[in-house]
Amino acid sequence: MTIVVTGATGRLGGRVAARLARPQRLLVRDAARAPRIAGASVAVADYSDSAAVRAGLAGADVVLMVSAAENPDRIAQHRAFVDAAAAAGIGHLVYTSFMGARPDATFTLARDHWATEEHIRGAGLPHTFLRDNLYADFVPALAGTDGVIRGPGGDGRVAVVAQDDIADAIVAVLRDPAPHAGQTYDLTGPQAHSFAELAAAIGARYHAETVEEAYASRAVYGAPQWQVDAWVSTYTAVAAGELDTVDPALERLTGRPATSLAEVLRQRP
Template identity: 40%
Template sequence: MIIITGANGGLGRLITERLLERVPSQRIGVSVRDPEKARELEDRGVRVRRGDFGDPASLADAFEGARQVLVVSTDSTGADAVHHHRTAVEAAAAAGAERILYTSHMGSNPSSPFAPMRDHAATEAALRESGVPFTSLRNGFYASSAAMLLGHALETGELAAPEDGPVAWTAHADLAEAAALALTGEGLDGTTPTLTGPEALDLADIAAIATRLTGREVRRVVVSDADYRASLLARGLPAAGADLLLGLFAASRQGQFTPVDPTLGRLLGRPTTALAEFLRTTITPTG
């Protein structure tokens, strides 16, 4: 039995779909907070059980009989995220899992200015402490975040943000396929090399791609951290969210998301998805 957490989320559902292409559905279980949203998977033969990282008893039931458990990282940050991840790791070990897998990040670093990277580093420490063989999938920075950072630039013609650094943007679909391969015996043990897309691009590069795809000029405009934070607050973003985003830019300036590694492409047996290819599916030409 292979258990996947967070299968109602974007990455978790993609991993489950890729896994269904490789193993019988009866060998797959999903741990989700809302089983009703996963009924379509249940109809296909997947075992669906409620599992909430904030409720250890529910995880004991969701992980029952697991040979492997894939813990998909939560969208929370800070102490709550680390506590939830540690709870899931401990529950997987208690269930007798022979391997625990975790969707980490290429920037995992206990001293990163980008808070989620500190959370990933703490979770990797919990994996090492568990005594169970593990695989920490150090995923490249999600390409979907590049689309998010474009924001209103497609309408205004200006991509205004603090100074940044190149990022190895990586498609969810590629990472989901890699996770499914790791769950079916591809030998990714311990902490993996960074699993990234084919190139590292900064926001100026993204503005140039957007210009080509839309037929309308998008200029990269560098603003100060303080001005960017003020603009976020003016748009209603809570202070904690604004500070989180500023940490992302600070970490990118340090080169924490820059390394490009061939491991993902070798694992997939094909070229990884370029950012321009990904953005072509998410933004619409205007010319």
């Protein structure tokens, strides 16, 4: 079975590539940055380069499509990749989506994932969607240099999930995709936490902002509006209760319990 892994130069795709104990093809934008993995070949393509994507996916039985970096053109990039995958005649597409993906999701970037899922369905590709919750690994980055997590998350809760757990779930699907065709899995941690609890876990504190305060406190970065909307809506999605579900799918896929936030933080350098 020919497996193609995209995003192998990143945190998630790199984890998946390192775990696959069989020949695989890494589809990357920069061959010089591709991880050195025994038995792995390397193909080069940007998601928007349809001809290069088709060549890189030729003969693929199953493809991991790691979502592209956040940018205003991400939906167009995803659609171009999916169309090229369909033209290449791949057997199965595994897409890393986001929990609660829908057209009216509070988290603005979850809407991108919904649009991508719909395009994959429309392309007629056998597929599996893995909808990740927020990454537990990134919790320490939520705090500012003053040791405060600020955002309009209220008392909402979020079932943060370990990237290593997600990688294990992806590998399970890639190795035997047929039973997972047409399935959508929510990948979460074993417990939902409030922002106050997340802050306490990293020795910080939480300051609950209003939405107006959140936009004002982030204006200093000079980021484009779409990005600020994404930052703020990460918190408002939690406040709205859209990320608090604890789902058993990860344990069913990996055969072991999901990793707790405390354990993820303990394992960090």
